[in-house]
Amino acid sequence: MAEEIQKKLQKELEVFNGFQKEYHKAVALKQQLDSQLNENKVVKEELQLLKKDSEVYKLIGPVLVKQELEDARQNVAKRMEYITKEMKRTDDHISALENKQEASQENLNKLKNDLGKIKLKA
Amino acid sequence: MATVSTAPAPGMHQIDLSKLNLHQLGQLKQQLDQELNVCQDSLQTLKMAQGKFVESGECVEKISPESLGKTILVPLTGSMYVPGSITDTTNVLIDIGTGYYAQKDIDGAKDYFKRKVQFVTEQMEKIQVIGIEKSRVRDAICKMIEMKMQVMAQAQQAAS
Numbered sequence: 001m002a003e004e005i006q007k008k009l010q011k012e013l014e015v016f017n018g019f020q021k022e023y024h025k026a027v028a029l030k031q032q033l034d035s036q037l038n039e040n041k042v043v044k045e046e047l048q049l050l051k052k053d054s055e056v057y058k059l060i061g062p063v064l065v066k067q068e069l070e071d072a073r074q075n076v077a078k079r080m081e082y083i084t085k086e087m088k089r090t091d092d093h094i095s096a097l098e099n100k101q102e103a104s105q106e107n108l109n110k111l112k113n114d115l116g117k118i119k120l121k122a
Numbered sequence: 123m124a125t126v127s128t129a130p131a132p133g134m135h136q137i138d139l140s141k142l143n144l145h146q147l148g149q150l151k152q153q154l155d156q157e158l159n160v161c162q163d164s165l166q167t168l169k170m171a172q173g174k175f176v177e178s179g180e181c182v183e184k185i186s187p188e189s190l191g192k193t194i195l196v197p198l199t200g201s202m203y204v205p206g207s208i209t210d211t212t213n214v215l216i217d218i219g220t221g222y223y224a225q226k227d228i229d230g231a232k233d234y235f236k237r238k239v240q241f242v243t244e245q246m247e248k249i250q251v252i253g254i255e256k257s258r259v260r261d262a263i264c265k266m267i268e269m270k271m272q273v274m275a276q277a278q279q280a281a282s
Contacts, residue, residue: 036220039219039220040219040220042218042219043218043219043220043222046218046219046222046224046234047218047222047224050224050226054224054225054226055224055225056222056223056224056225057215057222057223057224057225058221058222058223059217059221059222059223060221064215064223072222076220076222079220
């Protein structure tokens with residue numbers, strides 16, 4: 001009986017660790033997206049400040065390619081939209097993982113309790 | 123470049139330090155130490171960014187109409203240079219982030235770097251305020267830990 005619970009505990013612990021790893025990954029991703037969004041915000045503001053006839057270049061690989069100011073503005077806006085969507089997805093993912101982690105933790109505690117009781121009896 | 127808000131997070135509530143036990147205080151101190159480290163790192167990074175903007179601003183100051191046609195050495199790699207000459211002293215290209223470069227005149231460039239330096243300085247000030255606040259809380263926790271230790275030691279002496 002005790003061995004069975006021990007096995008279950010081991011399994012649950014693995015599941016819990018898996019969730020935790022995934023959670024840390026998701027948080028790191030969110031931070032990365034956040035900094036990208038901030039950088040894009042700064043660029044957008046800067047593009048907004050430029051005069052109509054200013055020349056704008058985009059770095060593609062090692063070359064600078066000339067781009068219309070209007071195009072650049074639209075591209076940045078699109079990019080921001082995409083990042084915001086990604087952020088929302090990651091946020092949902094994070095909260096889902098939080099719930100899973102909590103459930104797993106509860107399971108773990110229960111199993112630990114059970115094991116403790118059996119050991120006391122023995 | 124992250125913007126920092128100084129507003130306290132909603133849902134933050136005050137905890138009476140004297141009601142926590144030693145273990146909890148230790149955990150809290152550890153957490154604050156971590157947060158303080160993050161603050162220090164951010165400050166360091168911002169300082170570097172600020173330095174770069176200041177340096178770029180100074181470079182722009184050095185470009186004047188008299189530099190037209192002057193020869194310069196252009197770095198192709200970190201250790202190889204080829205001669206070149208300045209053909210345009212009125213416009214410069216500025217990296218504004220995410221791979222975009224904008225052409226600006228000298229005054230515009232000066233203004234750009236001035237604004238950037240100001241922005242970074244503002245962020246640094248905000249982080250400094252947060253850091254001071256955090257180290258204040260950390261000090262309070264350290265004092266509380268010391269007090270509890272003393273009380274415990276006294277209790278032990280009285281018991282023996």
